[in-house]
């Protein structure tokens with residue numbers, strides 16, 4: 001089958017990249033002992049607890065790449081405590097290598113932050129250079145980056161994070177940098193700063209474009225008042241300092257960018273810490289001085305540039321040309337939860353994770369509970385207003401950036417039939433619209449108890465399964481709460497991400513397939529009525545048959561255990577009764593109805609018979625009636641017409657979706673009743689033993705038209721065509737028709753996607769709000785959208 005699909009290792013590198021995971025964890029320098037304990041407890045210096053090195057004696061020769069001052073300062077400590085040598089890499093080299101890697105390989109790594117609003121950007125990596133990298137640590141480095149390994153430190157300033165923290169500590173007596181930052185959120189800098197209005201009697205100095213609230217002189221008020229340090233609020237001092245330093249860095253960065261003709265300025269380093277106000281201040285300064293010509297961009301992994309660069313300096317790991325489609329970011333619980341910060345002890349196994357989840361949610365409701373949303377905007381139009389005080393209502397780390405675990409999956413590829421991969425956006429529903437997020441939040445929260453029941457039952461209902469189910473529910477609720485609080489916390493958020501997060505969270509608590517028995521039951525019931533359906537279909541003329549088949553797909557898509565309304569329906573009848581009811585209700589025109597155009601392409605008009613498609617990729621959806629009575633009969637029709645069919649199914653379970661692993665058995669069962677399916681399945685290598693009994697008497701079938709199955713690389717009810725399995729990418733090369741079926745694949749994602757070949761999108765809309773929003777219709781309306789190749 002691989003040969004037939006044209007899968008080869010032709011353009012692969014000579015040594016394999018095996019994949020792996022990148023975790024991002026941060027420790028303050030002062031907590032180096034905790035860092036060493038963490039490394040030791042997880043045996044990271046010996047390849048990790050899961051590694052086969054686990055039982056091997058301490059490896060005295062282990063080398064850890066490191067950069068920055070700490071690589072020198074702590075070299076002896078690492079040797080003494082862990083027996084490892086630190087291999088020191090140049091800091092600038094590492095910063096640039098880290099930034100280049102992030103910007104090229106991680107989707108939506110960069111974002112702008114204006115007036116409290118984050119917007120993610122996809123940087124075209126062919127159009128990345130040159131840019132200015134501003135790394136704000138204790139001091140500030142400004143680096144002009146022209147390419148990989150090509151850079152020059154062109155400027156810098158000694159007024160940086162260290163200045164803010166040093167002065168702040170002296171002036172406010174704060175005990176930590178984060179405390180100082182938090183304080184600034186409750187501050188009013190006009191108590192300390194001299195504003196234009198203070199000089200011009202509350203008036204703007206409009207002639208030169210300065211509003212009354214513009215800071216004329218940072219800390220300037222302190223010179224004219226007879227006050228001592230104790231007379232100023234620490235909050236106001238902290239804010240004044242933060243603005244002074246952020247504006248100064250922003251201004252110097254802009255002038256440097258101007259000097260070298262650079263349009264893009266990326267900021268990194270641990271000064272920013274995802275702190276909304278800091279980012280707003282820097283953005284404002286850039287915007288103000290460039291008159292809107294230049295934009296400040298921030299990086300989600302801002303604090304890890306050096307560490308990443310150091311890691312990348314290991315030779316021959318093959319990561320240099322890694323692309324965004326090979327990296328998948330996951331947000332497991334118990335891994336760094338917020339901004340790479342460890343909450344709680346390092347977790348060894350699932351049991352520890354569950355115990356931690358139990359404690360975490362008990363004690364940490366303030367960490368995870370949704371907090372009142374504050375309207376966006378921290379600086380105000382002029383950028384010099386008092387920020388909205390977030391301190392009282394929002395927990396201190398709420399605005400921190402979340403970085404997940406990066407999974408490197410070298411086999412993932414961009415789907416080759418995407419018409420414009422750069423413009424492709426899988427999500428139809430944008431969850432940055434808060435009312436939309438609230439709606440889906442309510443839906444997914446509402447589904448949770450039922451899902452937990454199914455998941456626990458799928459594991460035999462044992463005590464262990466109940467505990468895991470409980471931990472899953474807590475974990476998923478915590479994710480939802482976090483995202484309600486800050487929808488951009490995990491990067492750009494679409495509905496597909498939420499649905500996938502739920503599946504990933506189930507897997508994290510070792511629920512392999514929550515709907516296993518439901519899927520089996522529905523498959524069996526549907527296979528039992530398949531012969532009758534095929535007989536009925538075979539008595540029809542070509543045109544009626546095609547319509548009946550499409551109707552059948554739409555009707556059978558009602559079996560969706562992810563839809564509240566549908567699940568309620570299933571209590572009202574057997575599978576077959578519901579299937580019949582659904583078919584009987586099929587009335588054209590459907591809400592979106594391109595059937596006639598599709599029919600013309602398939603059957604032609606008058607005497608003109610168009611050639612059949614060469615190969616069709618059928619992206620199948622649910623188990624039971626959906627696959628057996630809907631998609632398989634449609635596949636059979638295509639095969640009958642001489643089109644090769646590839647059934648594309650999930651690699652991992654998601655709700656009641658059929659998986660690629662399950663399909664061969666279903667096809668084999670169906671093939672017992674059908675010569676066409678049998679011959680095609682044999683030709684496609686799906687049936688190992690030829691079946692002797694045939695029932696439907698279809699004749700003259702070319703055994704050369706194969707029916708195949710490939711996995712799509714996903715474990716979600718949706719599909720993101722930027723990251724599919726290499727098998728699917730290979731199968732797509734000869735395909736000239738794709739059929740996307742179901743709400744997840746054809747509506748939530750890909751409704752607006754354009755393909756290089758003919759595309760048919762078929763789904764029943766099983767949610768009232770979605771029906772209203774997408775097709776101005778009602779629940780159970782159907783979509784049959786046909787888009788011929790240009």
Ligand SMILES: CC(C)(COP(=O)(O)O)[C@@H](O)C(=O)NCCC(=O)O
Nearest residue numbers: 560562563564717742743744745767
């Ligand atoms: C998860 C789903 C996309 C799966 O639908 P499918 O792709 O199987 O047609 C869908 O069930 C869904 O959007 N459910 C949530 C909406 C609801 O309960 O109304």
Ligand SMILES: [Mn+2]
Nearest residue numbers: 621622657717
């Ligand atoms: Mn589904």
